Amino acid sequence: MAFFKNLSLQRLWHGASSTFLRFPLVLLSAFAGTAAAIYQLELSYEQREQNPWLEKVIFLSAVGLILFFTLELLTRKYDWARLKRWISWFGGLAFLVLYYWLLPEDLEERDYVRLLALLLVLHLTASYAMFINRQVENAFWQFNKSLFLRIFTAVLYTGVLYLGLAVALVALDQLFSINIDGEVYGQLWFILVGVFNTWFFLAGVPLDVAELEQAHTYPKGLKVFTQFVLLPLVTIYLLILYAYLGKIIVQWAWPEGWVSVLVLCFSIAGILSLLLIYPIRHEEGNAWIRTFSKWFYRALFPLIILLSLAIWRRVSEYGITEERYIVLVLALWLFLTALYFLFSTVKNIKFIPITLSIIAFIAAFGPVNMFKVSEWSQVNRLRGLLVQEGILVKGKIEPGKGNVPEASLVEISAITDYLARHHDFEGIEDWFTVDINKVLENSKINRQYAWQNKTNMRDAVLEQMGLEYTIKSSSPERYFSFGLSNYETSNEVFAISGYEYAVEAHLHETYHKQDLTLGKTPLVLTLDKQELYLAFEKETLRLDLAPIIKKLATKEAYARSQTELTYTLKGHQAEVKVILRELSGVREKADNKIQNLRVLLLVRLEP
Incomplete structure (x- = not known):
């Protein structure tokens, strides 16, 4: 037994060290990103804001991980000597340093989008890096099948290991009164996801192209998943979309913008299905798979037209934004992909990741990228108006x-x-x-x-421009919500001179009444439909909320000044300054049903 344990540990160590030697900078990138994530976890929100470099290190570590993985695949493809391998490493490090230097101090949305696009490009490139200019299509499929299954296995192992260790920590905390800091669970998660998951995945990456080309294994579970789960879902999508296409033809109406999402989901799921069943599409007993492979791209053409009409309607009305640019580019890519697989005599499945990686790179970094085109489009719209x-x-x-x-x-x-x-x-x-x-x-x-x-x-x-920010007053949105932002409410300073009492009240549709006592004077607050009543001993003050809602509906929610949300009520017995902190509800035809009301009251009682 002891020999078996020593042998197992020795094999484990040998496998781990061998994986590190094959992918050293990949794992070092994982270490760096994990360390930065753990360090950031220990900082307060204010400290994170003061150290924006941590977030950049985390993102660039993710980029470095897949970048160096791709470089190692190219090393294997071209059989680079040690010197060329080191040169590729230094080139990758120089790229990461330059990218870090070019990023702004505070990352904005466009920076995150570009980083995600770069990750997508690198992942796609990794899928075909060893198979450029090679007629080893089976090796390409076997390689990506292995990566696909290895990812799922790594995620499963990581999830089970984290759950087991987390329960063990809870047991130590509960049974032995060992104080386990809550941050430990987050640190454990980052270590397992960043280091263990990466190391485990890399240990199973196949690198022998000749061996892959000779392999013809097809996992039975993958066939069951594709044939009985993925293909039926794609068929359901297809039926729904063609039924909707028939509806808009009969009604002769423009398609809804949301249909773009459904068409893209159908296309992605369909193409993924075709890639998964590629080696067995012509085997005996797979008539349904052959039928699907034959007709999918034909069925895609009408849906591409539907997708183009839906997005073109939005573009013609509101111009191009980054999201619409992406949909337009994907529609073009789907059209070219369908043409290729219908009319090309080669029909090489490497066409899919190669073209998609090129389009993703151009969309994020090219001369006509999504950001430049969107800005140009919106500036032109603004100029015209x-x-x-x-x-x-x-x-x-x-x-x-x-x-x-x-x-x-x-x-x-x-x-x-x-x-x-x-x-x-x-x-x-x-x-x-x-x-x-x-x-x-x-x-x-x-x-x-x-x-x-x-x-x-x-x-x-x-x-x-001599204008004030305004939103559509007749907005079709059913819900309305007005008030001060969380930042404003947590940093409010009130001038209370001239008032005796300050009290916060919260009313909603279930509890629409609140009893208060100001010294010896009772005050009853009542929310009745669109009115707030403040009942004192001798008089009742009333605040009509209907015109307030109508006025605020033309402005942006949660971006108003305290002064704009302050209303003064005067009576013989009291003067009350009402400061709206939250006012929300639903629109019902011509009326508004208030569901939630939070106010701050400053009260002065008359002698």
């Missing part, structure tokens, strides 16, 4: 040119808000006679909360 309303004259902003219709004001507000949150105002700074960059810099009153600065920058730009 401002010229139409006489605010932009001969290329310069002239504010105060009369009343702007609500429809135009809503669109101008939406575009300005989009530019503030997703881009900057570099594309329109020449329109202003003032230095708009100084105006924007002065609007950044809170360096810690970037979202608030975005809102302030948007409002500052609109103010230079």
